[in-house]
Amino acid sequence: MKILITGAGGQIGHDLIGALVAAGHHVVSTDLAPRPPSHAHAGGDWQRLDVTDAAAVQHMFTDERPELVYHLAAILSASGEANPRLAYDVNQTGTWNVLEAARRAKVKRLMFTSSIAVFGPPPSGPLPDPCPDDVALHPGTMYGATKVSGELLCSYYRKRYDIDCRGVRFPGLISAAMPGGGSSDYALFMYVDAVRKGSYEAFARADTRIPLMYMPDGVRALLELAFAEREKLSRTIYNIAAFSPRADEIATSVRRAIPDAQFTYVPDPVRQGILDSWPKAIDDAAARRDWSWKPSYTLDAMTDDLVPRVRRMLDLGAVLSH
Ligand code: SER
Numbered sequence: 004m005k006i007l008i009t010g011a012g013g014q015i016g017h018d019l020i021g022a023l024v025a026a027g028h029h030v031v032s033t034d035l036a037p038r039p040p041s042h043a044h045a046g047g048d049w050q051r052l053d054v055t056d057a058a059a060v061q062h063m064f065t066d067e068r069p070e071l072v073y074h075l076a077a078i079l080s081a082s083g084e085a086n087p088r089l090a091y092d093v094n095q096t097g098t099w100n101v102l103e104a105a106r107r108a109k110v111k112r113l114m115f116t117s118s119i120a121v122f123g124p125p126p127s128g129p130l131p132d133p134c135p136d137d138v139a140l141h142p143g144t145m146y147g148a149t150k151v152s153g154e155l156l157c158s159y160y161r162k163r164y165d166i167d168c169r170g171v172r173f174p175g176l177i178s179a180a181m182p183g184g185g186s187s188d189y190a191l192f193m194y195v196d197a198v199r200k201g202s203y204e205a206f207a208r209a210d211t212r213i214p215l216m217y218m219p220d221g222v223r224a225l226l227e228l229a230f231a232e233r234e235k236l237s238r239t240i241y242n243i244a245a246f247s248p249r250a251d252e253i254a255t256s257v258r259r260a261i262p263d264a265q266f267t268y269v270p271d272p273v274r275q276g277i278l279d280s281w282p283k284a285i286d287d288a289a290a291r292r293d294w295s296w297k298p299s300y301t302l303d304a305m306t307d308d309l310v311p312r313v314r315r316m317l318d319l320g321a322v323l324s325h
Contacts (some may be wrong), residue, residue, distance in 0.1 A: 007031045007069035010076030016221045017180040020045035054097030064108035071112045074101045080120050080185025083146035094149030106164050114229050115157045115170030120147035123280045134282035135240045143280040158239045170240040178218030179312035186277040189251045197257050197264035198313045206271035210249040211278050216245035217305040220298045231294040243284035245298035256302050258309040
């Protein structure tokens with residue numbers, strides 16, 4: 004299949020491109036920036052694309068005629084609070100531009116990456132734990148608000164124009180690739196800084212608990228949902244879940260591989276506020292029922308696989324910023 008990815012230079016693209024190429028697809032990766040050195044292994048074509056530029060998105064889709072689009076381009080929650088206007092432009096206008104271009108270029112299927120950030124405590128009380136698909140959505144961030152809108156637009160384009168839009172609400176994703184501007188980044192930096200410095204000062208409290216997932220499961224979800232039989236899908240967007248450890252439980256798991264690692268917790272008010280607004284755990288019964296979704300990594304299984312990968316990434320000289 005010919006597959007186009009937006010925002011391919013990010014953390015998900017790093018693993019998704021390779022998985023699609025390995026499965027035999029013709030992948031056109033697009034991003035604002037040139038292919039980062041960290042993505043050199045992934046294969047496929049790479050083209051510059053700014054999703055906020057409607058004409059450029061339209062040209063790209065008309066020229067390339069992809070059969071399936073993975074729309075990953077987004078500004079994440081913490082960066083979005085630092086620059087709400089940019090988050091609106093990329094996440095809201097960018098998603099509109101991508102859906103419109105998909106409609107005009109007669110793209111058959113579009114995969115949207117939503118997030119646990121669509122949830123937030125409703126005025127009537129706390130979120131259910133675990134949190135099901137169909138609760139009232141009260142996101143507290145610009146990122147979350149634009150992801151809710153993206154979900155609704157996907158449903159609209161599905162009904163109105165018969166573009167087969169599908170999507171998952173990702174937990175915080177952890178992988179040996181640099182995340183950019185997410186509130187869940189503390190979880191990955193517990194591994195990265197344990198490897199490179201032997202210690203990490205987390206910007207979240209020790210008892211912070213949010214849904215997390217190891218990237219190989221996340222990428223598998225993106226492939227399995229994209230290629231599931233349409234008749235089996237009762238929804239446009241699905242909750243998916245893996246594990247929900249407290250930050251200090253992640254610390255215990257990291258110490259399986261790095262016994263002397265030290266962790267301290269100094270909450271950053273903005274990011275802690277965002278983390279506290281998200282569900283503690285997710286109910287993914289619909290995904291399990293409709294397309295047989297099942298995560299394969301537990302927290303400890305992720306730790307065992309991830310630590311050597313983080314070591315390799317740091318040996319290769321990854322540029323770290325957080
Ligand atoms: N990982 C994302 C963030 O922290 C949530 O989707 O913004």
